[in-house]
Amino acid sequence: MNLHMPELLTTEEAAEYLRLSERKLYELVAGGAVPCSKATGRWLFPKAALDQWVMAGLAARPMPDAPPIVGGSHDPLLEWALRECGSGLANLPEGSEAGLRRLSRGEVMAAAIHLHRIDGNDEAANVEAASHGPGLHDAVVVAFARREQGLLIAPGNPLKLKNIASVAEKDARMAVRQEGAGAQLLLLALLAQAGIAPGDIRTVKPPCPTGSDIAQAIRAQRADCGIATRSVARTAGLDFLPLTWELYDLVLRQRDYFRPGPQALFGFMRGAAFARHAAELGGYDISASGQIRHAN
Numbered sequence: 224m225n226l227h228m229p230e231l232l233t234t235e236e237a238a239e240y241l242r243l244s245e246r247k248l249y250e251l252v253a254g255g256a257v258p259c260s261k262a263t264g265r266w267l268f269p270k271a272a273l274d275q276w277v278m279a280g281l282a283a284r285p286m287p288d289a290p291p292i293v294g295g296s297h298d299p300l301l302e303w304a305l306r307e308c309g310s311g312l313a314n315l316p317e318g319s320e321a322g323l324r325r326l327s328r329g330e331v332m333a334a335a336i337h338l339h340r341i342d343g344n345d346e347a348a349n350v351e352a353a354s355h356g357p358g359l360h361d362a363v364v365v366a367f368a369r370r371e372q373g374l375l376i377a378p379g380n381p382l383k384l385k386n387i388a389s390v391a392e393k394d395a396r397m398a399v400r401q402e403g404a405g406a407q408l409l410l411l412a413l414l415a416q417a418g419i420a421p422g423d424i425r426t427v428k429p430p431c432p433t434g435s436d437i438a439q440a441i442r443a444q445r446a447d448c449g450i451a452t453r454s455v456a457r458t459a460g461l462d463f464l465p466l467t468w469e470l471y472d473l474v475l476r477q478r479d480y481f482r483p484g485p486q487a488l489f490g491f492m493r494g495a496a497f498a499r500h501a502a503e504l505g506g507y508d509i510s511a512s513g514q515i516r517h518a519n
Contacts, residue, residue: 230269230270230271231267231268231269231270232267232268232269232270232273233265233266233267233268234248234249234265234266234268236268237259237268237273239357240270240273240357240358241273241277241357241358242327242357242358252266257273257276258272258273258275258276270355273360274360274519277360278360278361287329289326289329289330289331289332289476289479290313290330290331290332291310291311291312291313291332291484292312292313292314292315292330292331292332292333293305293312293313293314293315293331293332293333293334293335293473294315294316294317294321294322294325294326294330294331294333294334294335295315295316295317295318295319295321295322295323295325295326295331295333295334295335295336295474296316296318296319296322296335296336296337296404296405296471297314297316297335297432297433297434297435298316298335298367298368298370298452298454298471299435299452299454299455299458299504300367300368300454300497300500300501300504300507301314301335301367301471302314302316303500304488304491304492304497304500305488307491307496308487308488308490308491309487309491310483310484310485310487310488310491311483311484311487312332312333312484312485312488315331316335316432316433317401317432318400318401318402318403318404318405318407319334319335319336319337319338319403319404319405319408320336320338320402320403320404321403321404322334322335322336322474323336323352323353323356323359323474326359326362326474326475326476327356327357327358327359328358332475332479332482332484332485333473333474333475333479333485334473334474334475335367335471335472335473335474336349336352336353336405336471336472336473336474337349337370337405337406337409337469337470337471337472338352338405338408339405339408339409339411339412339469340408340412341411341412341415343412343416345412345467345469345470346470348470349364349470349472349474349516350364350516350517352474353472353474353517353519354517354519359474359476359519360519361476361477361478361519362474362475362476362477362517362518362519363474363475363476363477363480363515363517363518363519364472364473364474364515364516364517364518365472365473365474365475365480365489365513365514365515365516366470366472366473366511366512366513366514366515366516367471367472367473367492367512368471368501368507368508368509368512369468369469369470369471369507369508369509369510369511370452370453370454370468370469370471370506370507370508371452371453371465371467371468371505371506371507372406372409372450372451372452372453372465372466372467372468372469373450373451373452373453373456373463373464373465373466373467374386374387374390374448374449374450374463374464374466375434375437375438375441375448375449375450375451375455375456375459375461375462375463376441376447376448376461376462376463376464377441377442377444377447377461377462378460378461378462379462380462380464381447382395382447382448384447384448384464385464386417386464386466387410387413387414387417387419387466388417388419390424390448391419391423391424394425395425395447395448396425396426396427396445396446396447396448397424397425397426397427397446397447397448397449398426398427398431398436398437398440398441398445398446398448398449399426399427399430399431399437399449399450400430400431400432400433400434400437400450401430401431401432402430404430405469406434406437406450406451407430407450409450409466409467409469410450413466427440427445427446431449434449434450434451434452434455435451435455435458435459437449437450437451437455438451438455438456438458438459438461439459441459441461442459442460442461450466452506453465453504453505453506454504454505454506454507457504457505457506458504468508470516472516477518477519489513492509492512492513493512493513497509497512
């Protein structure tokens with residue numbers, strides 16, 4: 224079988240992927256305990272073989288149950304669905320990348336993510352993060368919805384903003400999200416595509432924890448604009464300039480996918496009440512909701 228370079232990890236990459244120190248990894252190599260090979264004087268570790276090795280170890284030593292929490296990105300429809308579906312799952316919105324880190328450490332049962340890449344290839348970003356993230360060898364990616372993201376602005380658009388470039392041109396005060404939040408990754412990607420340096424945007428400090436906090440900053444006149452979903456804009460009574468549609472997914476481990484809590488949520492996502500509320504909030508395409516987009 225031919226192995227492509229992205230599937231061959233260096234010692235440093237393998238140690239990070241397995242959440243081990245390099246010294247511990249070398250000890251495992253010396254004892255012949257971990258799958259690897261040597262080429263041109265360097266140890267190389269096939270990622271697929273590492274996944275199988277880890278899964279074999281997990282089968283012998285069950286992991287403790289993760290708490291019934293959905294971490295990651297905030298979303299009004301997800302927040303409502305968790306309350307209404309009877310799943311017993313709590314919500315801990317801290318941003319997409321923070322949610323994935325908690326998932327890898329077993330601190331949440333699922334993570335809601337909407338990741339964006341600087342090169343603009345966003346369709347694969349969520350799956351790539353779940354399939355290559357440290358400790359996420361058994362991840363499942365489930366579609367929640369496709370969401371519309373844009374600029375939230377005060378009613379009437381007093382600064383006559385049109386797009387990201389106009390935010391810099393008009394020196395508008397922009398409320399931003401924390402590092403690693405999906406909306407912040409989207410902002411960085413849009414700035415790069417427009418040829419604008421992040422320092423050329425007049426940002427409001429401190430960063431906002433959620434899109435709803437961005438809306439509040441605009442309503443309180445502490446900011447002129449910020450990136451969030453159409454549903455957040457409609458709920459807050461703000462105007463909305465559409466920028467893009469994105470994939471908003473749930474990532475969880477295979478063993479947790481079949482637990483009662485997630486299954487209650489997935490079943491609710493297929494119901495009429497979920498469809499009605501998505502339409503009321505606006506800016507959602509739920510045609511693929513509940514479908515498995517990827518399984519490691």
